[in-house]
Amino acid sequence: MSNFIVRKVAVLGAGVMGAQIAAHCVNAKVPVVLFDLPAKEGPKNGIVLKAIDNLRKLSPAPLAVPELAALIEPANYEDDLAKLKECDLVIEAIAERMDWKHDLYAKVASAIGPQAIFATNTSGLSITELSKGMAPALLPRFCGVHFFNPPRYMHLVELIPTAHTEPAILDRLEAFLTTVLGKGVVRAKDTPNFIGNRVGVFGLLSAMIEAERFGLTYDVVDDLTGAKLGRAKSGTFRTGDVVGLDTLAHVIKTMEDYLPDDPFAAHYGTPPVLAGLIKQGALGQKTGAGFFRKQGKAILRLDPAKGEYVPADGKADDAVARILKNKDAGQRLQALRDSEHPQAQFLWAILRDTFQYIAVHLADIAGTARDVDFAMRWGFGQGVGPFELWQQAGWLKVAEWVQADIAAGKTLSSAPLPAWVTSGPVAERGGVHTPEGSWNPAAGRFEPRSSLPVYARQIFRAPLAGEGIVPLAAGKTVFEDEAVRLWTLDRTGLDDVLIASFKTKMHTISPAVTLGLLRAVDLAEESYRGLVVWNPGEPFSAGADLQAIVPLFMSGGVQAVAPEEERLQQLMLRLRYAQVPTVAALAGMALGGGCELSVYCARRVAHFETYLGLVEVGVGLIPGGGGLTYLARRAAQERALAPDMPLMAFLKKYAFQAATAQVSKSAVEARRMGYLLDDDPIVFNVHEVLYAAIREAQSLHDTGWRAPWKAPFAAAGSEGIAMLSAQLVNMRDGGFISDYDYRLGHAIAEILCGGEIEAGALVDEQWIMALERKTFMSLLGEPKTQERLMGMMQTGKPVRN
Template sequence: MSNFIVKKVAVLGAGVMGAQIAAHCINARVPVILFDLPAKEGPKNGIVIKAIENLKKLNPAPLGNKDDAALIQPANYEDNLDLLKDCDLVIEAIAERMDWKHDLYKKVAPHIGPNTIFASNTSGLSINALSEGFDAELKARFCGVHFFNPPRYMHLVELIPTASTAPHILDQLEGFLTTTLGKGVVRALDTPNFVANRVGVFGMLATIHEAEKFGLSYDVVDDLTGAKLGRAKSGTFRTADVVGLDTLVHVVRTMQESLKDDPFYDVYATPAVVTKLVESGALGQKSGAGFYKKVGKDILRLDPAKGDYVPGGAKADDIIGRILKEKDPVKKMKALRESTNPQAQFLWAIFRDAFHYIAVHLESVADNARDIDFAMRWGFGWSVGPFETWQAAGWQQVANWIKEDIEAGNALCKAPLPAWVFDGREGVHTPEGSYSPKKNAYVPRSDLPVYQRQAFRAQLVGENAPKGATAGTTVHEDDAVRIWHQNDDVLILSFKTKMHIISPDVVEGMKRAVAEAEKNYKGLVIWHADAAEGGAFSAGADLQSMLPVFMAGGVKAIGPEVSRLQNAHMMLKYANVPVVAAVAGLALGGGCEMIMHAAKRVAALESYIGLVEVGVGLLPGGGGLKEIALRAAKQAKGTDILQFLKDTYMHAATAAVSKSALEAKKLGYLAEDDVIVFNPYELLHVAKSEARALFDAGYRAPLREPVRVAGRYGIATIGAQLINMRDGGFISAHDYKIGSLIAEVVSGGDVEPDSLVSEQWLLDLERKYFLELLNSPKTQERIMGMLQTGKPVRN
């Protein structure tokens, strides 16, 4: 097996997508050159320089660390084409016009290196047609690589070969996209709009059609088709606004022009309302108006009957909300199908339309059913794919209902369901693989080497493969934790609490896991099975479970609980085998403190880490402030500690949360040598490798050393800053109080500057002030507010 290492990438086209693909390469530490046309005035690279500047302003942020924008190398097609020969991968990302792309290819082809992979990020043009005119050599190295917007956050990349693409090129690219850029790859066929856009855009058009038929307003449809269905919160019409109505028109046009024989052809008409909006310049979010329009703080929705915007915010009927909460998918689908409520009939209609469409088109659009489900989950943000939904709701029953609707003329077209749907099957996903009508067989998962790194791959309904929550061998399990291993030399601790909050039982589990790891294993990894699917590492300490303790025994009763948490974290830090925290998603408050005490952290790029206790009127009490003091003393190496304390103090005092793992390094919550992993499915593999490497290198727990602190000088200096903030109206009197107490802890208390104190001294200060704040009515107000509404109270 030979290594395929992408040493440099070129992106052609500095538009929204091209610039963001370049940004994500930089996130992953892949050097990148961004090309565009030479500017007519000013510096020749002006167009690219402007695009790079713009990356810093975009939200959601394409860069994990804004300062990294400077690492993108600007270039233009006139002066810099010679740079292409040193790139291992060239991605073209210009506007979706075949003639423009061909013109550019003529210009760049002579400069592309003999081993370079050349790819187009087209969202739907034919890859075979794009490669016309290439010599056989370049044709073999050309393919489609379709990123979804925004490229940093959307997991899907579609990989589309031409008839001539060399298979090893695709395998190499799949490995790079999966591990280095952290993507979920679906191999698509060269059909219009490929897999996700073909099914997803049809779904949007069908939804618009059914919404009109049942007379539902855009805001109600968005409420029905968003989070309630486990899909993107923005629903249907808001998503169209975000994507851009001109973009939608373009994708629909591709379908109109190239799918004339499709039985669903009539659905591929651009809805009249969209045509009207685009003609009037209302292109959605980018132009300030589309289906919705923001006026001041109000979001108005378009009322097509009036041709004007009216107040929005209408929601689904309560009865529909209740049906959608039904846990049993069979009962849920039956209730929607049988209800007389127009909203329920609308939902049944859009499910039926989607099932009808994917059954008719599976053979021509994708290799197998799995690819359609993952394309929709990873590219459109659905929590469950369409085939999975059908299978879970009772395959044969739903198939018969669809058949009845087609025969009654209620479906979107008369095309019958294919014969394989009715061959007695229970679905399309089985433990052997997913159904492919083309091969009339169940196709197993790809076994490329890159997938050996994913112990638990994304699961589909019906596959029955063990998940991270049930696989391996259990050493101990209770309601709060599972301690287990994969029949090797590293122990794994997984929390089972909601959002993996740290309850007293989790604290007990941590102690038990450390003791077991010290006795029998090379290391301990803290990892949770749902982290890859957007779960949390830990949302912090369990306030709810503290409430009865507090009610019964007041602040005095909480003291021992805080001590227990501090001791558990110290146990992680001073364990005799390395403890590695495998972080993805939220690591807040106690979750952040826990990872600060690990020997090493392995974090997914999308890790949001911070000490947020001030939001509930408390200060970090699980050793986080002690660690801040300790790190500042280490960095200061005998110089003025305050220099190194100022920033980290402010992060804790203002509850700053990192917007990525890269930013968490900048904030000081991750260490410089902590590992950032781009594919969350590879987190466990990398964390275990790190634990083993530490052990094999002769790991010893750190020695307990005294800590040099800033003392009174630190308290006074930070205090002066706080007074200015309070008097300037930036913080409330209670914020000032919390800030002063945090300053006191990180400065080591009322002692001489440069005094040496123990870690326990700092922990005792943390606990003392934590309890003092807990006793304050203002803090109690904040805690109750958070428990009741989930939102911080500013008082």
């Protein structure tokens, strides 16, 4: 086997997509050169330099930290084509014009290295047509690679070959996209708009048609089709605004132009309201107006009848919202279908339209039903793919409903469901997803997942309903109660590390979780090479279990909580000083106690999109599980490496992080904030985190792991408290923090500095933890803290009192 190492990437085109693809490459430490036309005025690389500078300002941020923009190398087609020879992957990402792309290919083809992969990033143009006229030597190395916008955050990348693309080229590119850039790769057939945009844009057209039929406004549709339906909270029309209405119209036109014989072709035209918005220059979020417009703090929606914007205050009816809360998919869909409420009828209609569409077109656009479901989940934020939903609701029952609506003329097309839907293996197995694989209509069989070596790193791949894989039921259980499961994998070579997983909601740390983790450390020391704390899905941990703490306090006061608080601190020290390596496998949020738990482990293996922070001030408390102790020790350690610097130079950053509840916006930023260390690996594919964490524990064990020394460290003392408090006063008087925030900040300063002691005095972890406990307990009795606690429990949002 030969390695495919991407030493450098070239991105052709510094527009929105090209620049952000380049940004994500440097996020992953892949050198990148970004090309565009030479500027007519000023520096020749002016177009690219402006695009790079804009990356620092965009929200959501395409870069892990703004400084990474400096690592993107600017270039232009006139002076710098020779740089293409250095690149193992060249991604073209210019505007969606076939003629422009062909002109660019003619210009750069001879400069591309003889082994490099050449890929076009297009949302729907034919890859085969784009390849016409290409040099024979380049043709086997050419394919389509469709990143979804924004490239950093959207998991989906579609990979599209031509008939001439070498299979090995696709395998190499899929491995790079999967493990280096952290993407979920779906292989699509070379049909207009591929899979994601084909199904997703049809869904939007269906929503527009059915909304008009049932008399629903855009705000009501978005409320119905957002989080309540298990989809992206932006819903339908707001998603169109975010994507860009001109982009949306382009994708619709691709379907209109290239699919004249499609059974749904009658609906592939740009809706008049969309055409009207584009004509006015209202292209969505990028122009400030589209289906919606922001006016001050108010959100307005377009009223197409009036041609003006009106308040967007429409919501789902309570009766329909209750239907959507039913966890039984079959009952939920039947209730929508049977209801006479127009909102319920609308929801059933758009789901039915999609079921019919994906069944009719599966064989045309994708290899398997799995590809369609992942494309919609990863590219359009759907919690459950359309085939998965159909299968969960009862395959044959839903098929019967769809057929009945087709016969009654209620659907957007009279095309019947394919025969494989209602007879044969799919009907017999109750759906398209099985433990053996997902349905491939062309082959007439259930096809297993890809066996590329890169997927060996994904112990639990993205799950599909019907496959029957449940992480917390896998492997061998060592111990289990209502709060935790301690277990090992049943894969040879990975079965000698104990795994601890929480069973609590949001993976919060309850007293029972604390006891379970203490048991885990004991068991790991007795029988295993290490301990990994890993929770399937996200978040890693939302922190302390307030639902468990508040009742304890209300029934028994501070005395009831104090033992639990002390036990939590003991857990942190057990993790730090365990005689086997402990590793936190992080993904999503690790807040409050979740952050504290991670920093006390020997190592952290973090997914790139991990957000760490000590956020206790939001509930009127201070970090009480050792978080401030960690920061005080960390500042002293950093100062020891730079003895000419004062301790406060290091401590100040940590004090204000905790006092203002700062949360990292990436794992890279978490490293800069001190919650991750330089030797903590950052993994780009979330499904590889568990594998990497187990290997990290094994590596530490095999290289002679010994727990760190319990060494005292210097504290800033009363002088440090005074300096930090003075700055907090300025923040309070400037209106940046409230009076109670100031009190909490002052308490944090006192603890971080070791209390009213002499500057430079040596303290240990027990000393700082005792200060944490004392302050934590006293704050629990404060009315304003109790207000914040209750507010968070009731609304999930911090109270600023």
